[in-house]
Every structure is written in structure tokens, then in C-alpha cells.
Amino acid sequence: MMKIVSQTRLWVLLASTLITVFISGSSAAQTFALPPPETDVIGKVDYVYAKHEDTLADIAREWGLGYEEIVRANPDIDPWLPGSGSKVILPTQYVLPRAPREGVVVNISEMRLYYFPKPAKDEPAQVVTYPISVGRVDWATPLGLTKIVSKRKDPTWRPPASILKEHADNGDPLPSVVPPGPDNPLGKFALNLGIPGYLIHGTNKPAGVGMQVTHGCMRLYPENIKSLFESVDVGVNVRLVDQPTKVGWLNNTLYIEVHEALGQADETDSSDKTTAVKAIIDATHEREASIEWSRLRLVVDQASGLPVPISLPLSEQPALKLESNVVSLSE
DSSP states (O other), X not given: OHHHHHHHHHHHHHHHHHHHHHXXXXXXXXXXXXXXXXXXXXXXXXXXXOXXXXXXXXXXXXXXXXHHHHHHXXXXXXXXXXXTTOEEEEOOEEEOOSSOSSEEEEEXXXXXXXXXXXXXXXXXXXXXXXXXXXXXXXXXXXXXXXXXXXXXXXXXXXXXXXXXXXXXXXXXXXXXXXXXXXXXXXXXXXXXXXXXXXXXXXXSOGGGTTSEEESSXXXXXXXXXXXXXXXXXXXXXXXXXXXXXXXXXXXXXXXXXXXXXXXXTTSOHHHHHHHHHHHHHXXXXXXXXXXXXXXXXXXXXXXXXXXXXXEEOTTTXXXXXXXXXXXXXXX
């Protein structure tokens, strides 16, 4: 056990170093050391002070974040007029999705993509993460396992009949073929998936990254899709999952990260709490945790997208049986 703890602490130190190198004051991707299997949390929450001309959208793009995630992390700040000197939280800490740490993993409700490149010989494994836009409620991004089947630079876009009809009905007709250029919504790079009609691509409207606005495809900032396009290979697996609630470990502390479940506005509040409890049960099959239930209720209600510790040291409080708290948590 002591060996595991020591390795985890070493990883945390290395991960903090990588954060400083790769995301400090740049629009580059967030790249972290891949943690050992017993650790699920990467990065750290940070903050910056807004300049007079900043919007939250500007700050989000500079720090590799999407629009909705920075707004939810800063509910008391005007997104368009933060104000000079305002302290803006950067939600740059993440619980990794519960999925194999390989290839590409897209978490729909989080509106975030994780890429696990194969490390070169004698090089440490890393995880790279990008904010994305996903499909609207009526054009949902599909779930399941697929792969990248082709890569296209300066792609031509041929809108499907359904999109042509939608635009025509709205009085905004589209051409049947959109050539490469500034008017092409695919941007400069596109990755075709094995699911026909669905892509991971760039955009000519970067302000929409981090929103639920697409026809099912996944959009990245122009600089992010360029980076992903250059590093990912054809044939790489892509797992499309929807985990609005993620639970994971860091330094023997259990964390929870809660996002609004996209497309589930009609579901009750209690279902969100039940989902959280089920995720905790799944994460504690082999490791005990003493849950701070009042904090858990607050975190689920806020759905800020920020990872929050919800366990107490075992020396402070005896572990509670999760099954006995499901009902009270949902009340």
C-alpha cells in the first residue's frame, strides 16, 4: 500500500509540472501525465484575473475551455462583461471518464474529448483533452464504440438532405456542396468516424465551442482540431459515452464531478442524485470511502462541472453503507 501511495504522489507532482508547461497562458491543448490506474483525477482548478476587454468566451479559448463549462464555474460573473480585475475560475481539473484509457473518449454531457496517444518508447503516457460542441437535443450525438476511418484536410462539405431541408424551411438555404474556405463549417480539418455522417471537425464559428449546437458532429477550436488531426491515426478507436456524473480517486480521496445531463431536462432532480450514488457505489467496490452526504447533495444540485472531494478520512468518520442513504439523498 505504501508503494502505491508514493507512486501516486510522484504522479501528482509530475502532472502539476505538465499543467504549467502546456496550458499556462496559451490556447494549446491541455496535456497531462496519465495517472496510474488507481488515480482518476487530472489537473487542478486555477484562476486568472479578467482584463478590461475580456469576455468569458475569450478566456475560455485561451485556456482550452468551452463556453458552458467556464460559465458554470463562474455563475456570479457576467459572461460578456466580467469586469477588469474580476477573478475568473478556470475549471481545468477533470475526473477521467469511466472508459478504457486508450484512443479517443468523448463524454457528451461534459462536452469534452480525451485523447490517449500511444507513448513513444521510454516516454511517459499522457492524456490530452479538448473542449467540444455536441449535438442539439433534436440532433443528438450518437453513443457507442466506433473508430476514425479517414482524415481530410481542407474538407468539402456536402450537407445531407435533412440539414438542407432544415435550412430551407428556416429561409436560409444552403448550397449542396460547400468548398473549402472561410464559409465551410467543417473548418480546415475533419476526422470521419465509422458511424456514417458523423465527424470530429473544426469550425468557422469558434465562439460556439463548448455548446450543444451541432447536428450531431463534434466541433473543436481551429487550433485544437489541427493538433488532434496531426497526432491521431486512422483506425484509432473512438468511444462516445455520456457520463454527466463522474466519480474518481485522487490521493485516497473520492471526488465527484457533476454536469447537467444534456437532453434530460424533463427528468426529476432525484434521478440525478440516484445517478451520483450509483457512480459512488461503482467507484467504491474495492476501496472504502466515508461519504460527506450533505456536500454531495450540494454538488449534485449545483452541477458546476468542478471536481469536488466528497469523502472524509476514514479516521474521522466510520464508513456508511451506501444502500441505506439512497432514499434520503433523493428526498
